[in-house]
Amino acid sequence: MNFILILFALTANFEVTDYPNDSGDKLNIKIFLSHPDSVISVKVFREEEKELRELEPIKIFPEQKEYLLTDKGIDRGRSYNYILEVETVDGKKIRKIISDVVPKAELFHKKRLNVLVFLIFYSFFLFFYLGKARKGEELFLRKIPGLDAIDEAVGRSTEMGRPVLYILGLGYISDIATLAGLSILGRVAKKVAQYESDIIVPCFDPIVMAAAQEITKQGYMEAGRPDLYKEKNIFFLTQDQFGYAAGVDGIMLREKPGAIFFQGYFYAESLILAETGYSIGAIQIAGTTATTQLPFFIAACDYTLIGEEMFAASAYLTRDPLMVSTIKGEDIAKMVFMGFIVLGTIFGSLPFASNLYNLIMNFLQTF
Amino acid sequence: MKKIYDILEFLGKIDRRWIFLFVFVFTTLPLALKFKVRVTPTEEVKIAFNYIENLKEGDRVLISIDYDPASMPELQPMLYAILRHLFRKNLKVIMMGHWPLGLPLGKTALEEVAKEYNKKYGEDYVFLGFRPGGSAVMVAMGSEIRNVFAADQYGTPLDSLPVMRDVHNYDDIALLIGLEAGSTGDFWVQFANARFGQEIILGCTAVIAPNLYPYYQAGQIRGIIGGLRGAADYENLVGKLGTGSIGMWVQSAIHILIIIFIIFGNVGYFVLRRRRKRSV
Amino acid sequence: MKREVPLIITFLSGIIIIIAFFIPLYPFGSYKNFPGLQDRFLQWYNILLGFTLILGIDTLIAYHWKKIKEGSKDAPYSIALIVSIFITLAVGIFSWVKYGDPFKAGSPFMFYYDYIFVPLQSTMFALLAFFIASAAYRAFRARNLEATLLLIAAAFVMIGRVPAGDNILNIYLFGYHITLPKIAAWILDTPNMAVQRGILIGVALGGIAMSLRIILGIEKTYLS
Numbered sequence: 001m002n003f004i005l006i007l008f009a010l011t012a013n014f015e016v017t018d019y020p021n022d023s024g025d026k027l028n029i030k031i032f033l034s035h036p037d038s039v040i041s042v043k044v045f046r047e048e049e050k051e052l053r054e055l056e057p058i059k060i061f062p063e064q065k066e067y068l069l070t071d072k073g074i075d076r077g078r079s080y081n082y083i084l085e086v087e088t089v090d091g092k093k094i095r096k097i098i099s100d101v102v103p104k105a106e107l108f109h110k111k112r113l114n115v116l117v118f119l120i121f122y123s124f125f126l127f128f129y130l131g132k133a134r135k136g137e138e139l140f141l142r143k144i145p146g147l148d149a150i151d152e153a154v155g156r157s158t159e160m161g162r163p164v165l166y167i168l169g170l171g172y173i174s175d176i177a178t179l180a181g182l183s184i185l186g187r188v189a190k191k192v193a194q195y196e197s198d199i200i201v202p203c204f205d206p207i208v209m210a211a212a213q214e215i216t217k218q219g220y221m222e223a224g225r226p227d228l229y230k231e232k233n234i235f236f237l238t239q240d241q242f243g244y245a246a247g248v249d250g251i252m253l254r255e256k257p258g259a260i261f262f263q264g265y266f267y268a269e270s271l272i273l274a275e276t277g278y279s280i281g282a283i284q285i286a287g288t289t290a291t292t293q294l295p296f297f298i299a300a301c302d303y304t305l306i307g308e309e310m311f312a313a314s315a316y317l318t319r320d321p322l323m324v325s326t327i328k329g330e331d332i333a334k335m336v337f338m339g340f341i342v343l344g345t346i347f348g349s350l351p352f353a354s355n356l357y358n359l360i361m362n363f364l365q366t367f
Numbered sequence: 368m369k370k371i372y373d374i375l376e377f378l379g380k381i382d383r384r385w386i387f388l389f390v391f392v393f394t395t396l397p398l399a400l401k402f403k404v405r406v407t408p409t410e411e412v413k414i415a416f417n418y419i420e421n422l423k424e425g426d427r428v429l430i431s432i433d434y435d436p437a438s439m440p441e442l443q444p445m446l447y448a449i450l451r452h453l454f455r456k457n458l459k460v461i462m463m464g465h466w467p468l469g470l471p472l473g474k475t476a477l478e479e480v481a482k483e484y485n486k487k488y489g490e491d492y493v494f495l496g497f498r499p500g501g502s503a504v505m506v507a508m509g510s511e512i513r514n515v516f517a518a519d520q521y522g523t524p525l526d527s528l529p530v531m532r533d534v535h536n537y538d539d540i541a542l543l544i545g546l547e548a549g550s551t552g553d554f555w556v557q558f559a560n561a562r563f564g565q566e567i568i569l570g571c572t573a574v575i576a577p578n579l580y581p582y583y584q585a586g587q588i589r590g591i592i593g594g595l596r597g598a599a600d601y602e603n604l605v606g607k608l609g610t611g612s613i614g615m616w617v618q619s620a621i622h623i624l625i626i627i628f629i630i631f632g633n634v635g636y637f638v639l640r641r642r643r644k645r646s647v
Numbered sequence: 648m649k650r651e652v653p654l655i656i657t658f659l660s661g662i663i664i665i666i667a668f669f670i671p672l673y674p675f676g677s678y679k680n681f682p683g684l685q686d687r688f689l690q691w692y693n694i695l696l697g698f699t700l701i702l703g704i705d706t707l708i709a710y711h712w713k714k715i716k717e718g719s720k721d722a723p724y725s726i727a728l729i730v731s732i733f734i735t736l737a738v739g740i741f742s743w744v745k746y747g748d749p750f751k752a753g754s755p756f757m758f759y760y761d762y763i764f765v766p767l768q769s770t771m772f773a774l775l776a777f778f779i780a781s782a783a784y785r786a787f788r789a790r791n792l793e794a795t796l797l798l799i800a801a802a803f804v805m806i807g808r809v810p811a812g813d814n815i816l817n818i819y820l821f822g823y824h825i826t827l828p829k830i831a832a833w834i835l836d837t838p839n840m841a842v843q844r845g846i847l848i849g850v851a852l853g854g855i856a857m858s859l860r861i862i863l864g865i866e867k868t869y870l871s
Contacts, residue, residue, distance in 0.1 A: 108669060289854075
């Protein structure tokens with residue numbers, strides 16, 4: 001092989017730098033071609049124990065002068081040599097070597113600094129109010145009609161001699177809305193046990209079913225009526241969306257519950273469930289974080305918990321100071337963010353504040 | 368006069384079964400007549416169409432099938448129109464999905480449209496299939512697609528398929544088109560766009576379209592093709608009308624019917640309210 | 648100990664994932680072919696999910712078998728359900744063995760998919776058309792100012808989004824060309840977008856607070 005090493009500036013150049021924010025197994029290779037139309041092919045080799053290993057081929061476009069390649073799967077802290085080989089239209093092969101490049105690992109992902117700042121900022125408010133709650137300070141929560149109506153709904157259902165139907169939606173145990181629904185279930189189960197009524201909980205997911213069984217049992221035990229708990233009333237139905245809707249509709253039409261709770265994450269089946277519940281004359285209390293289904297629940301149900309009102313449910317129902325404090329902290333943080341949005345709108349609109357606006361925007365750009 | 372008020376009050380208490388009957392008639396008749404309606408495409412769909420129109424020949428487009436047969440009436444016409452556009456532009460199609468029950472629908476459409484344009488499997492398009500994991504799959508594809516899809520749906524290693532040879536992650540994909548019936552689109556935006564800068568266009572059912580406007584306004588997605596109207600818009604832009612356009616006739620009829628029932632309901636409500644006030 | 652151990656596991660898992668998000672260094676981040684902690688946890692979660700399906704099927708069959716044994720009035724439906732489960736399984740396995748892929752065109756499973764599953768799912772979704780009509784008739788009453796605004800916005804969007812609405816309104820006002828589709832588009836682009844964003848931010852912040860409560864063990868209601 002006969003390679004000519006010439007002054008590179010005329011045709012091509014390249015640089016090898018550490019890949020940012022990684023665990024030290026990557027390097028960035030940037031290639032510059034001053035006249036890409038005079039280049040037939042560009043190859044990059046990594047020298048490994050005296051052997052040359054070609055990296056992935058680079059496709060050359062006539063108008064594009066810069067190319068970025070990432071060499072992955074290399075060893076952290078080890079020294080590497082890279083060779084760039086360019087073949088030009090006049091048949092010449094040009095070579096350049098960069099030696100002793102060492103990939104490094106970063107201890108902190110710099111592009112995620114904005115997320116860390118936000119997290120600290122947000123947590124500050126949560127812990128601040130947690131501290132206040134621990135000192136015994138009473139914190140105010142506004143009325144949430146949907147949650148206040150739980151007692152009324154269960155009571156009405158018991159008077160009619162009908163069971164309560166509790167639907168946790170189509171979420172999995174990892175969904176926050178499902179966890180919020182489970183916490184409300186505990187409260188509803190306790191109320192049902194106190195009224196010596198029945199609760200039916202058809203589940204979409206087996207793990208959610210297992211959790212629902214435990215929570216309902218706990219509710220009955222807290223009410224002092226573990227004898228009334230029926231495990232067969234909390235069962236797995238199906239993991240098919242409309243199969244679940246059909247099954248729940250069937251339960252509604254057969255069992256005719258007096259009160260129906262929709263608490264969890266729902267998709268298109270929400271209106272099918274809510275309309276069927278309306279047709280049997282049940283009082284319906286819904287709560288979901290699925291913004292697409294909220295209009296249907298609002299139209300068809302008696303009460304609806306919108307978005308984070310569901311998350312506030314366990315704090316609201318138990319009035320546990322620690323839980324209430326986190327709601328308070330969250331609300332204050334939200335108000336501060338609203339302030340930032342207003343400031344951002346002002347800075348973005350004023351011509352003389354554009355530098356400050358751009359600085360803040362660059363910082364807030366996601367990772 | 369009393370009789371008129373009685374009739375008007377009755378309009379607010381129509382049995383829902385009459386409503387169901389009217390909906391049935393107003394849906395079936397236009398469908399039976401099968402008129403195709405030309406529509407003026409909406410801005411979001413035009414922007415999505417133009418984005419694809421400006422892609423270079425040979426660019427890779429990833430289509431994610433994130434719907435199931437329940438949403439087929441809205442999204443399948445959209446898929447056909449999009450595939451026709453992509454193959455007409457000689458773009459390379461990579462199809463995958465997060466909803467396993469919807470993938471046969473995607474595969475059927477892909478094979479049918481590919482045949483129309485004489486496209487060859489492996490060279491012009493590939494069907495990767497389904498892998499469990501949802502967002503984990505999206506994140507993994509950001510570094511190397513082969514970590515998730517070592518082979519296509521038929522077991523052929525990706526490296527032996529010309530269309531996938533230079534495709535390793537989102538950097539090699541010009542555009543991601545997600546056809547969404549649930550919340551998978553939100554995850555595409557959160558992971559593929561926010562973390563890896565992937566350009567996205569989302570086609571979705573009408574009910575979730577309003578949800579996507581914040582992303583559209585923020586530039587996180589390049590266009591929204593919403594519901595059957597979006598499908599009809601896209602068919603009109605592509606120039607081949609299909610079931611989306613037939614559906615516009617039906618949708619017009621049903622929407623007008625619902626508006627009429629809403630007017631009836633309000634008339635009945637106000638008459639009843641007036642009568643109650645008078646009796647008090 | 649019954650509550651303490653799950654709380655400790657929840658705390659440690661949550662804190663590790665949060666820390667792993669900020670530290671690229673292995674084992675928090677991925678290194679070569681070795682997945683980072685976050686990826687590993689996600690893989691374990693997916694494996695667990697697969698096994699829970701077995702739990703679910705077992706519970707379902709046990710529940711309906713009990714109904715059959717007790718001879719309850721719904722026993723025929725339970726028989727239909729159990730028989731359907733096993734027929735679907737059998738058809739799927741047969742198609743897999745004979746055709747290599749149950750979704751291959753011409754296989755019995757594809758026949759089942761095309762002529763039973765697809766029509767059933769589409770039918771259930773189609774019910775929404777009837778229910779939305781009756782819900783709209785019942786709920787869209789101008790009871791107060793907010794309900795009236797809801798009603799007007801819904802009417803504009805419904806008519807503006809279909810071809811029938813294209814030519815109903817066509818006027819010029821203060822230099823702006825006003826049509827129903829443009830009004831519908833403005834409603835979706837502006838107030839709808841703003842509200843959706845507000846709810847999205849609220850839900851996201853609420854989710855963070857709820858997650859922190861669960862990680863720190865303040866929220867324990869999901870445990871028995």
